[in-house]
Amino acid sequence: MTAETDAAPTAAAATVAPGASETPDHANDVAPEASDAPDASDVPDEPAVPEPRGTRLDAWWARMLATPRRRALWYWGGPILVTLLAAVLRFWNLGHPQAIVFDETYYVKDAWTLLHHGYESSWPEGADEGFANGDVNTYLDDPSYVVHPPLGKWMIALGMAAFGADSAFWWRATTALAGTVGVFVLMMLARRLWPSTIVAVIAGLLFAVDGNAIVMSRVALLDNWVMVFALLGVWFVVIDRSWARERLERGLAAARAAGRDPHYGPALWSRPWLIAAGAAFGATSAVKWSGLWFLAAFGLYLIVVDALARRRAGVPLYVTAAILKQGPVTFLLTVPVAFAVYLASWTGWLATDGGYDRHWAEEPANRATGFFSWVPTALQSLWHYHQSAYQYHVGVHSEHPWQSNPLTWLVMGRPTNMYFASTEDGSGGCGADTCWSSIMGIGNPLIWWAAALACLYLVYRLARYREWQVGLILLGLGAGYLPWLMYLDRTVFQFYSIAFEPYMILALAAVVRLILGRREDVWWRRERGIATVGVYLVLVLLVSAFFYPLWTGIPITPDFRQLHFWLPSWG
Incomplete structure (x- = not known):
């Protein structure tokens, strides 16, 4: 009152x-x-009692974090605990099965020959079984025709370089490490988007326990490296956002103090996080060419962000400045760095003589003439190799029993079955005569389906509120997902979605943050939000525990396996 x-x-x-x-x-x-019922005008007004804000849980949490030391412990302790959980789920029994799984037949053996030859070489027929049994040196000197850049295979090779290739644990170890690092980086990015450790921890927990992320960390394929390098690049871009804004404001203040009218604002060259982002996106592209879409998308994003920052700072010609003044600088700080990282990944092919088509341009009929004749023949051969690989990629139309249409990826229309084994004599370890073991890239349905809905909601929210966090999340999702819609008739697989899954998780975390509300909210609204999120997380953990055997090849009965197929297309 x-x-x-x-x-x-x-x-x-x-x-x-x-x-x-x-x-x-x-x-x-x-x-x-009449005296028993006095008129309302004769009764003095009572002061209105405001509704309580927050909950008892909020009050308890505030007491728990009442000291700087406790706040620092939570700030780092929460993300570290989630990262440790992710590591356990990814590294536990990682050597099972001791067999070449799905496309490991390419990448594990290619990684091993890269260590020995510097290029990917061929193997005799039936080499998979021998490799899994420890006969790992039957490779040939003849080069193998591969269609992906070498960096992802070099990363797989690191574990084998240190500990040998006799155990499947070591040819999968670095991929599991990449998946674990991805969970930590996701939390750091989430905390940059929203200054909330609890939202960051929830995002990390969802990524840590999701089946698609776990499976892609437990098989030695390339796509987990696409995910982690791209995620690092996005994190660096977000760090650069605040770094550049501070230096822009400092430069404008100095110009105005000197009596100069900054029509364009300064060109910012000192942007180390931008250089790091360029390197990360270059590494993404050096694993798979799909990484180029992240470089292109966030290169444009940087120009838009710079224009908006200059507008807020009062720069009159902010669009012209962002495109023509800062734009070229941003390009030079990212694209050449990305290209250098990409080219460096081919060092083994360039420095040796045995790689596929390594000497193609040395043939007089193939050598460039005219303006490009100065280009070294090794680089001409590499360019020809890239042309050939691109034609292969766009022309892959062979049928595969586990291929999936990209239009169904957001709802997991056709998860990939990467491994299957059966025992019929009671020795499988599942407690029955018949035991089946599978590794299927089925994400946790409660995470994936909720995240798909969250992405749709964020499209509306971006149009309605124009929040920069929402825009960045949708840009990451679009860079990883939308290009595949141009190849609907190509043979592709659901597990490619690991490249954009972090942004689906961030979209879900954004909605979780809205449901949780704030401590300043009225108690009943805050209580409902906390209860809703709490129940959801408990259900997510239970569903992950239910699906974990299907993600890790644990022997189960056929009937129990069938219970996991919640959609007809999963079986």
């Missing part, structure tokens, strides 16, 4: 008081029943 309304009853009483002395006593007599 305001001061004016609080004073109103007092003023009214003062007005009436003088007249009362002039009124006969009997004039104020009233019937007994």
Whole structure:
């Protein structure tokens, strides 16, 4: 109640008081029943009691984080605990199965020959079984025709370089490490988007326990490296956002203090996080060419962000400045760095003589003439190799039993079955005569389907509120997903979605943050939000525990396996 309304009853009483002395006593007599029900105007106003804010849980949490040391412990301890959980789920029994799984037949053996030859070489027929049994040196000197850049295979090779190729654990170890690092980086990015450790921890937890992320960390394929390098690049871009804004404001302040009118603002060259982002996106592209879409998308994003920052800072020609002044600088700080990282990944092919088509341009009929004749023949051969690989990629139309249409990826229309084994003699370890072991890239349905809905909601939210966090999340999702819609008739697989899954998780975290509300919210709204999120997370953990055997090749009965196929297309 305001001061004016609080004073109103007092003023009214003062007005009436003088007249009362002039009124006969009997004039104020009233019937007994009337006196039992006084008029509302005769009752003084009661001050309104504000609804309580927050909950007892909020109060307890505030006491728990009452000291700087406790806040620092939570700030780092929460993400570290989630990262450790992710590591356990990814590294536990990682050597099972001791067999070449799905496309490991390419990447594990290619990685091993890269270590020995510097290029990917061929293997005799039936080499998979021998490799899994420890006969790892039957490779040939002849080069193998591969269609992906070498960096992802070099990363797979690191574990084998340190500990050998006799155990499947070591040819999968670095991929599991990449998946674990991805969970930590996702939390750091989430905390950059929203200054909330609890939202970051929830995002990391969802990524840590999701089946698609776990499976892609437990098989030595390339796509987990696409995910982690791209995620690092996006994190660096977000760090650069605040770094550049501070230096822009500092440069504008200095110019205005010197009496200069900054029509364009300064060109910012000192942007180390931008250089790091260029390197990360270059590494993404050096694993698979799909990484180029992240470089292109966030290169444009940087120009838009710079234009908006200059507009907020009062730069009159902010669009021209962002495109023509800062734009070329941004390009030079990212694209050449990305290209250098990409080219460096081919060092083994360039420095040796045995790689596929390594000497193609040395043939007089193939050598470039005219303007490009100065280009070294090794680089000409590499360019020809890239042309050939691109034609292969766009022309892959062979049927595969586990291929999936990209239009169904967001709802997991056709997860990939990467491994299957059966025992019929009771020795499988599942407690029955028949035991089946599978590794299927089925994400946790409660995470994936909720995340798909969250992505749709964020499209609306971006149009309605224009939040920069929402825009960045959708840009990451679009860079990883939308290009595949151009290849609907190509043979592709659901597990490619690991490249954009972090942004689906961030979209879900954005909605979780809205449901949780704020400590300043009224108690009942805050209580409902906390309860809703709490119940959801418990259900997510239970579903992940239910699906974990299907993600890790644990022997189960056929009937129990069938219970995991929640859509007909999963079986």
